[in-house]
Amino acid sequence: MSEQSLYEQLGGEAAVNAAVDIFYRKVLSDDRISAFFEDVDMEKQAAKQKAFLTMAFGGPHNYTGLDMRKGHAHLVARGLNDSHVDAVIEDLGATLRELGVKEELIAQVAAIAESTRNDVLDR
Amino acid sequence: MTTIRYANDKFELEPNESVLECLTNHGVPVPFSCRSGVCQTCLMRATGGKLPETSQQGLKDSLKLQNYFLACVCYPDADLEVALPDDKDVQAVIPATVLSLKLLNAEIMHVELVCHEPIDYRAGQFINLFQHQTLGRSYSLASVPHEDDHLHLHVRRLPQGRVSGWIHDELRPGETVEIRGPGGDCFYIPGNNDQGLILIGTGSGLAPLYGIIRDALSQGHTGPIHLFHGSRDLNGLYLTGELRDLVNQYSNFNYVPCLSGEDVPHGYVAGRAHDVAFQQIPNLKNWRLFLCGHPDMVKTAKMKAFLAGASMKDIYADAFNVSKSS
Structure with missing residues (x-):
């Protein structure tokens, strides 16, 4: 068994950098969720996506459940629900598949993203 | 310690x-x-x-x-x-004397400034020019540090624009104004010399782009450089002669003047600058983009460029937001 962390197995910061544009492009082109991104500053949003991917890849982060709640409260007010979280996790999986990441690692990433669901939806 | x-x-x-x-x-x-x-x-x-x-x-x-x-x-x-x-204290105020004022078209004034202290800037950045201590506006630099001796601005007269109106109507050569700057991260970075560059600007958004293009060319950029400058009608375009001279001088530079109004004479392309650009170059993977001018254009073009394959780090933008107090 490999003793490398998930983050190391995925390729660390280089992997995050490779994934961030692809992932953000998928999210913006995804009709199920793109409306939530209409009036955001793209540079700032890309930085947030990078922080999110770093966390989902098992990398260093300082996200807390409270941050997640605060950060998404305005979207929950606009109707953010489980189906939108599903869409994001799907787009995340598709991004990793496009980069040739093994399914077992994709499942681990999806599980980390999944663990934020209740905080994101503020319940 | x-x-x-x-x-x-x-x-x-x-x-x-x-x-x-x-x-x-x-x-x-x-x-x-x-x-x-x-x-x-x-x-x-x-x-x-x-x-x-x-x-x-x-x-x-x-x-x-x-x-x-x-x-x-x-x-x-x-x-x-x-x-x-x-x-704000990061940058000190620098006095600068107006050397010349010249209309580039009916509404855009070319302002040439001589700084009293050296100012370290990159073509495409902006400075803030002050009419008085508390009233200043940002203007992009069209000059190139190692090519031009002085600072060049393209100041468009805005309806009820307090500072632009003052520059057009009252400012005279020989007068000294205060500037602060430079600022902004929309500029050419040497390296990756063969990368394709696409520059899209509306109105006086040409100012930073004109600087960036000449900067890139003088630093030996070999990749294709496409400029799409847009306006509603012919009166809104300017520097067309200078830009056509650059086309003759550099085989990798291409200038596409775009008109979004109805009357489009021979030699101009019908349509909005960013629409024309993305039509002519649909796949933007590995291209570097510079987007300057009207905030709506910059916002739309940024999104379209990204979705068409440009990497976020390769998109440089400067939206010309109009001050709420004009």
């Missing part, structure tokens, strides 16, 4: 303490979030001293060159003078 200087204060850095920890421990309100060099919330700028390389990891090249860094991962070995990115 390493000292961190911020505003009028001096703090001693404890062993293994980051600049962020040092400042926040002393009550300086530096915003932060991830504390691991990822989220870029704690972006600061060094105004003196040498930055450790790791403190600039992951930043856009244009920010690195301006000494921006991430405070949470900054562990300097030597004294450092730092500021928050929007601290």
Whole structure:
């Protein structure tokens, strides 16, 4: 068994950098969720996506459940629900598949993203 | 002992303490979030001293060159003078004398300024020009530091524009104004010489682009350079002669004047500049883009360019937001 962390197995910061544009492009082109991104500053949003991917890849982060709640409260007010979280996790999986990441690692990433669901939806 | 200087204060850095920890421990309100060099919330700028390389990891090249860094991962070995990115005191006011004023078209004035002190800028950045102490506006630089002796601005007269109206109607050669700057990260970065560049501008958004193009060409950029300059009608375009001269001089430079109105004479392309650009070059993977001018154009073009394959780090934009007080 490999003793490398998930983050190391995925390729660390280089992997995050490779994934961030692809992932953000998928999210913006995804009709199920793109409306939530209409009036955001793209540079700032890309930085947030990078922080999110770093966390989902098992990398260093300082996200807390409270941050997640605060950060998404305005979207929950606009109707953010489980189906939108599903869409994001799907787009995340598709991004990793496009980069040739093994399914077992994709499942681990999806599980980390999944663990934020209740905080994101503020319940 | 390493000292961190911020505003009028001096703090001693404890062993293994980051600049962020040092400042926040002393009550300086530096915003932060991830504390691991990822989220870029704690972006600061060094105004003196040498930055450790790791403190600039992951930043856009244009920010690195301006000494921006991430405070949470900054562990300097030597004294450092730092500021928050929007601290006004980062830059001193510089007096500048108007050398010439010349209309480029009915509404855009070419302003040439001689600075009383040297100003270190890059073509495409902007300066703030002050009518008086509390009334200033941002104008992009069309000049290139190593090519032009003075600063060049293209000032468009805005309806009820207080500063632009003053520049057009009252300012005279020989008068001295105050400027502050430069600012902005929309400029050409040498390297990757064969990358294709696409520049899209509306109205006086041509100012920074004209600087960036000449900067890139003079630094030996060999990749294709496409300029799409848009206006509603012919009267809104300018520098067309100069740009056509550049086309004749450089085989890799292409100039496409675009008109979104109904009357489109021979030699011009019908349509809005960004629509024409993305029609002519549909796949933007590996291209570098510069978008300047009307905020709606910049916003739309940024999104379209990204979705058409351009990488976020390759999109440089400067939206010309109009001040609420005009």
